[in-house]
Amino acid sequence: MAIRAVAAAPLIALLVTAGQQAIPPAVRYEQHVFAGGAAPLAGTLENPFKGDRRSVADGEKLFSAFNCDGCHSLGATGGQGPSLADGRWRYGGADGAIFHSIYYGRPRGMPAFGGVLPPDAIWKLVTYLQGLEPAADLSTTSW
């Protein structure tokens, strides 16, 4: 295997915002409704490779090398896991939300890759997925 499992750096090291106490990373839908109207305090995870072309290419390779394509299909268009190429997200499309989906997994069948992939590799996957362009007329199908 080309890319061998590397012990993941502690997630906490990635926190950009660090208050006095450890604030959990922000993981939420953009459209969340907040109790009392106030968002909970949270640190934000930001993709260090955002828009970087090399990272997109690396991410695409990782997407096959770590068998993501086996569940999400080639081009991430959807298999037993949902489409990741439609610009729509069950768990949010912000940097931190996608990172979280891959690092910790999601309950309905998304394995946690935090144990096999270092954070940099996960960010490259995030960069690749964010770079997939959804079709312009995605919301309407006609025959």
Add this chain to the structure above:
Amino acid sequence: MTVSTLLVVLVVQRAAAGASEDQWPMPAKDYAATRYSALAQITVGNAKGLRAVWSFSTGVLAGHEGQPLVVHQTMYVVTPYPNVLYAFDLSQEGYPLKWKYRPNVDPAAIGMACCDVVNRGAFFANDRIVYNLLDGHTVAIAAATGREIWNTKVADVRQGETTPMAPFVVGDRVIVGTAGGEYGVRGWVKGLDLATGRVVWTAYNAGPDAEILARPETFRPFYDKGSGLGQTTWPPDGWKHGGAPVWGWLSYDAALDLFYYGTGNPAPYNADQRLGDNKWATSVLARRPGDGTLVWAYQFTPADNWDYDAVQEMILAELTVRGRRRRVLVHFDKNGFAYTIDRATGEVLVAQPYVTVNWAKRVDLTTGRPEVDSTKLTGASRGSVQDICPTLEGGKNQQPAAYSPRTGLFYVPTNNMCMDYHTTPVTYLAGTPFIGLNAPYKPGPGGNLGAVIAWDAGLGKKVWEIKEKYPVWSGALATAGGVVFYGTLDGWFKAVDAKTGSGLWKFKVGSGVVGNPITFTGADGKQYVAVYAGLGGDWALLAGDVRSDDPADVRPPASFMPDLARHTSLGGIVWLFAL
């Protein structure tokens, strides 16, 4: 006959006695897996008068493969994940629920089920309903009350093992297997005690003889003799993640005390990574239900290069082959050949293509091996290999055929597609797919993606064919009224003449049909036919945008089948029809 086999036979006969023609107590109705009913009220003459008399939404959207059971005027329905079990009282107006059982199934199984979160049904035995939850548990539920009697963990979902198949009960043994050929599991079947759910034996399909339960004194294959084949036909340790899963239909011959099942593909898809025959993947195995002993095995596709699982049903029949009456099993393999095999010995008597086949020229009956066209061999080193027929969906997949002893014909739902096949090296990572494949499909000759055929298994010849626009993913039902029933992916449920294939009646059931029709006699003495609507299975992955319950999952249509979503979306409905 030993005392214990005598007991087994007696128990089986008792169970069969309770299973009169009026009921449907097991997936294929009988141990021979015929899906044939002697009921004859619905005939070729009156089938056009069929009408829908009842329907029920299961509340679940995934692919409704499998079939209901009907026993003692109660109909039992298992849904896909989350595997709810409903019991309907057929003796009351409107068929109200008696009870429902709602298991707590691990949602991690959703990612580990390769091909939608399907369930292929339950088995009625000893006043209990036995079935598998997708997350690797087998349960026994009291038929009268819905109370859980036992719940046994048989498979490990974290390793990619899931359990979509229907269990098969013989005497006091519940036989279950694991899916996961796409996740590099090591396939097995287990025999559980019907009373307690305790695992009595485990038999792997590959690996050391001791673990596949092949003992020199009892293992008598017709072709591949010798010991250690489950190990020596693999690279060192290849069998440990070599697939050979079990997710199809079983049958049982009480006189021989053998049950038959097929195994799935060897893993991974890239054949370069597992040089050798890879026994006993893509094979039929004959075992003793009591202790799992392997008696014979035959491999349909040695060194499988095309994902040609062999899990399809082995239908038991007595046929005339070249002038001799033979007790055979008939199997329509994914690889496109229909096999007629002596079920006592494993000798192949007939092997002829039932769909378009080009990966092999023919099957040599003296060696049992296919004559492979070397230009169709695959593997990462060969890049993209073009135009292989049939596709990895198979000439037929899980959709079970039916056999009518009245016409002597097999009624077979089929796929008509070809593919390119491009594998890449892949690394085993527990709980993730062990596949590495890009295989675009295209329509087979004629352009129709599917067909239902009538097959003479003594001659190895097609008798008639009904072309269908889409792959026919529903099972078939044959009846003594001379009527054959099946459903289509675009949501038609159809009745045709068993002799000629001409259409008699059809009804639009609200979603594509991937389940299997059954028939029974109702409390009013009338013949009913039941079937699930509910598109899914492989088509949940391939059909494009047929799922509308998730705003965050919009998919492009499949290039070879761009318009299925025009005719159907997901949705699980149980239908009943009568005259």
